[in-house]
Amino acid sequence: MNDLATYNFAYLDEQTKRMIRRAILKAIAIPGYQVPFASREMPMPYGWGTGGVQVTASILGPDDVLKVIDQGADDTTNAVSIRAFFQKVANVAVTTKTVEATIIQTRHRIPEEPLKEGQTLVYQVPIPEPLRFLEPRETETRKMHALEEYGLMHVKLYEDISRNGHIATTYAYPVKVEGRYVMDPSPTPKFDNPKMHMSEALQLFGAGREKRIYAVPPFTEVVSLDFEDHPFEIQTFEKPCALCGAENVYLDEVVLDDRGGRMFVCSDTDHCEDRRAHGHAGSMLASTQHQRKEPAE
Amino acid sequence: MGTQSQIYAGAFADPVFAAQSVFRTLMDSFARPGTIGRLSTQSSPPSPLGNASGAVALTLCDQDTAVWLSPALAKSAVSQWIAFHTGACVTEAKDEARFAFFEKGAAVPGFDQFALGTQEYPDRSTTLVVEVEALTGGQPLVARGPGIKTEIVVAPKGLPDVFLDFWTANRAIFPRGIDLVLTAEDSVLCLPRTTKLERE
Numbered sequence: 001m002n003d004l005a006t007y008n009f010a011y012l013d014e015q016t017k018r019m020i021r022r023a024i025l026k027a028i029a030i031p032g033y034q035v036p037f038a039s040r041e042m043p044m045p046y047g048w049g050t051g052g053v054q055v056t057a058s059i060l061g062p063d064d065v066l067k068v069i070d071q072g073a074d075d076t077t078n079a080v081s082i083r084a085f086f087q088k089v090a091n092v093a094v095t096t097k098t099v100e101a102t103i104i105q106t107r108h109r110i111p112e113e114p115l116k117e118g119q120t121l122v123y124q125v126p127i128p129e130p131l132r133f134l135e136p137r138e139t140e141t142r143k144m145h146a147l148e149e150y151g152l153m154h155v156k157l158y159e160d161i162s163r164n165g166h167i168a169t170t171y172a173y174p175v176k177v178e179g180r181y182v183m184d185p186s187p188t189p190k191f192d193n194p195k196m197h198m199s200e201a202l203q204l205f206g207a208g209r210e211k212r213i214y215a216v217p218p219f220t221e222v223v224s225l226d227f228e229d230h231p232f233e234i235q236t237f238e239k240p241c242a243l244c245g246a247e248n249v250y251l252d253e254v255v256l257d258d259r260g261g262r263m264f265v266c267s268d269t270d271h272c273e274d275r276r277a278h279g280h281a282g283s284m285l286a287s288t289q290h291q292r293k294e295p296a297e
Numbered sequence: 298m299g300t301q302s303q304i305y306a307g308a309f310a311d312p313v314f315a316a317q318s319v320f321r322t323l324m325d326s327f328a329r330p331g332t333i334g335r336l337s338t339q340s341s342p343p344s345p346l347g348n349a350s351g352a353v354a355l356t357l358c359d360q361d362t363a364v365w366l367s368p369a370l371a372k373s374a375v376s377q378w379i380a381f382h383t384g385a386c387v388t389e390a391k392d393e394a395r396f397a398f399f400e401k402g403a404a405v406p407g408f409d410q411f412a413l414g415t416q417e418y419p420d421r422s423t424t425l426v427v428e429v430e431a432l433t434g435g436q437p438l439v440a441r442g443p444g445i446k447t448e449i450v451v452a453p454k455g456l457p458d459v460f461l462d463f464w465t466a467n468r469a470i471f472p473r474g475i476d477l478v479l480t481a482e483d484s485v486l487c488l489p490r491t492t493k494l495e496r497e
């Protein structure tokens with residue numbers, strides 16, 4: 001007997017899966033609305049994406065191909081642990097390639113490669129309530145959603161403008177779904193917000209500690225909140241990726257040495273590797289290749 | 298088959314993977330309203346509950362979901378079949394049911410008799426599982442809304458004439474409202490409360 005035999009498929013018991021599955025169907029039927037569910041203890045601490053893990057465990061089947069990313073990368077401790085967990089408890093096929101995955105569990109990024117019909121993006125969400133920092137009481141935020149009272153959220157964004165001259169919120173930038181619910185897109189950079197709009201993929205959000213599941217079906221309107229005189233804008237980067245030369249992608253700063261050397265590279269590691277495999281090279285890659293050649297000349 | 302053996306037979310042969318597979322078809326079908334999802338796994342509930350409706354019950358119902366049955370289903374062995382295989386209790390109160398099942402040709406009462414949820418908790422609503430004659434070949438209706446790129450034509454056959462009026466009234470109370478699973482043979486067509494339907 002190996003360890004696997006002692007687990008139910010995908011770790012969760014069938015009753016828990018059924019409860020989460022019912023919550024997912026309601027979430028799809030009411031886009032952007034946070035459906036309460038009875039979150040279970042998972043063999044990993046909160047903050048490790050227990051909400052996303054429970055959603056993935058409830059939808060996953062033997063034919064799925066799973067990709068797990070954390071800050072865009074497949075090789076961080078968090079991503080590696082979750083991927084290994086599902087390999088162990090569901091014996092599921094895994095990949096780092098966005099195009100091959102049927103389910104992508106993510107923390108903090110949406111892949112650069114546009115998602116397709118048949119793919120499901122599962123977000124790990126720490127704080128699902130976009131109004132929480134304005135109003136700590138759940139009964140009150142629920143009322144605000146019920147009555148579509150989102151004025152306070154606009155006031156907060158406008159305070160940003162008067163203080164900074166622009167909307168300073170760069171992560172978890174609130175969106176309105178299908179003209180009705182204001183929703184927290186999870187702590188993804190606002191750079192990724194436009195990717196949620198009319199996506200071909202189904203987007204599911206799981207918050208373990210706060211016990212909420214919500215969803216954005218495919219082909220659903222997702223609009224970032226803004227003002228006529230201060231329209232929503234995504235982050236822009238001055239230079240392309242130093243490794244693959246990609247423009248219009250989200251870049252992370254990488255420190256190269258202790259003398260202030262640094263470069264900006266794709267946060268989406270699969271996208272970067274795929275571009276390099278197809279012959280694209282950024283300034284840093286081109287210059288290191290150049291340097292390597294020099295001694296021979 | 299005797300009533301007793303009907304009650305104990307007809308569940309999924311491989312419950313864990315069958316429920317996962319049926320759920321994924323339901324999830325995809327709710328995410329893409331108007332598309333027809335074929336269930337890869339069968340159940341064999343007692344007549345007059347259809348196979349696809351039975352599979353939906355086995356996949357989603359349990360002791361936490363009160364189930365309402367149409368008069369004909371309530372009189373049949375279906376009531377005990379659902380109770381035995383899912384643990385769900387059958388209720389006579391439509392507005393307490395999380396799921397409501399209708400056999401082919403059953404009269405469908407106004408959707409507002411079921412649980413519609415509240416403005417604070419619109420998820421506390423009934424999902425209706427209605428078997429129809431066929432999922433195609435009926436009066437064409439144009440569907441629009443989340444999950445549909447532009448529009449899609451649906452034409453379920455065997456819905457009552459008042460269906461469109463019921464559905465339009467249901468759409469008008471969003472975010473409250475019922476959600477609908479239409480079934481026929483081994484397939485489902487799902488309509489979440491967000492879908493707008495109009496005559497072509």
Ligand SMILES: [Zn+2]
Pocket residue numbers: 241242243244245246265266271272273275
């Ligand atoms: Zn790159």
